[in-house]
Amino acid sequence: MKPELNIDIQPGVGLGHFQLGKYYRHIPLNTYWMSLWTSLDLLRRDSHLFPDVDVKYDPDSAITPVILHLRPHLDLLFSGQQQRLHQICLKKLRDPHPPVELSYKGKLLSSPHDTLQRVGVSKAFGPTYPGEDLMYPGVWFSFREDGPPEQGKVSSNPEDKSQEVKRVIISQKNENNESEDVLSEVRECEAMQYGLLEAIVKVHEGVDLSFYGVERPVRIKLGVTTAQDLMLDLGSPLRIHYREDDRMTIHQSNVQEDPDISGGYFYNYFQYGIDFLISGTTHVVKKIVLHSNIPGTALFQRYQRCPWAIQGLPEDDEDDTPPRKWFYERFEDISHFLSPGETPPTMRLDRTMEEEGLTLPSPATRLLGFDGAVLEVTESALVAAVTLF
Structure with missing residues (x-):
């Protein structure tokens, strides 16, 4: 039986084990932005949690983004040039292989027995701008299985409080609340010191x-x-x-x-x-x-x-x-x-x-x-x- 994944949301910072910018414990004395290298090293050490890992890349280019698929729940996107963790996507929240518990500030949001819905996101994160998805600084919640955020596009049924969240995406906080370009490099910040x-x-x-x-x-x-x-x-x-x-x-x-x-x-x-x-x-x-x-x-x-x-x-x-x-x-x-x-x-x-x-x-x-x-x-x-x- 696979162990349960207990994952906490940190908007603009990380999701569970994977941090967009924090101290990496296996490399002493220095602070590093989490890179493709450090992430794969972490996956080796925690192979019991993530036994099924696929690496997707373009063999003809050194600077196209690299994606790590940690099946079935996580996709990690790394920038093409610096190979730094750019975006984290959590999906298939109700897939029990393994089961996932998602929390925010110590409060449970989702589990195999608790479906994350539109109303639950609003209660935990408050009001946000109108659109197909619920977007907050450093995190957005999508009711679609795939595709980029559609800010400004009004949902076909925005009053449906029971809409089920299909994906949770963590990225750097954007002051202008604009969607991130997945092909861009990670913006310089204090964690890269x-x-x-x-x-x-x-x-x-x-x-x-x-x-x-x-x-x-x-x-x-x-x-x-x-x-x-x-x-x-x-x-x-x-x-x-x-x-x-x-x-x-x-x-x-x-x-x-x-x-x-x-x-x-x-x-x-x-x-x-x-x-x-x-x-x-x-x-x-x-x-x-x-x-x-x-x-x-x-x-x-x-x-x-x-x-x-x-x-x-x-x-x-x-x-x-x-x-x-x-x-x-x-x-x-x-x-x-x-x-x-x-x-x-x-x-x-x-x-x-x-x-x-x-x-x-x-x-x-x-x-x-x-x-x-x-x-x-x-x-x-x-x-x-x-x-x-």
């Missing part, structure tokens, strides 16, 4: 990390920044991994192994989508790997998305907006940006060969080498990761 805003890649140099609410970016320089610097600027990594895989050395023209790299170790900042390879002798950063967290790839969900952009050279000394290529742009555009007119060397990689039981529709990726960078590219021409060295 210290979350990673962007990572500006400078080939041969390193990466500048900007965080919400922090005035100056953190600058990580190849061959300069030390392991201690990373600890001071970014906190402790979630994992330290000692390098054991040296298979790529077979492709080197100089077969003598570099002890500075072979004895190195990785600082894995999964919450930022970044790995740092650190020298085993000098303890400075030798390589930086930034992950795009693209659904359908072998490394999907290992890392939170890193919103990286490769920055080019400014046109002159007064150019404060140098050109950039973002993670969601096509490989052909990024390749031309890095190396105009040249075809970089290519190697094939199938990560599923090392993961027993992992099968993917398109498991193979390509590794393409440039001067100072390597891109891992999917069959859909999306860049899954960029490595700086």
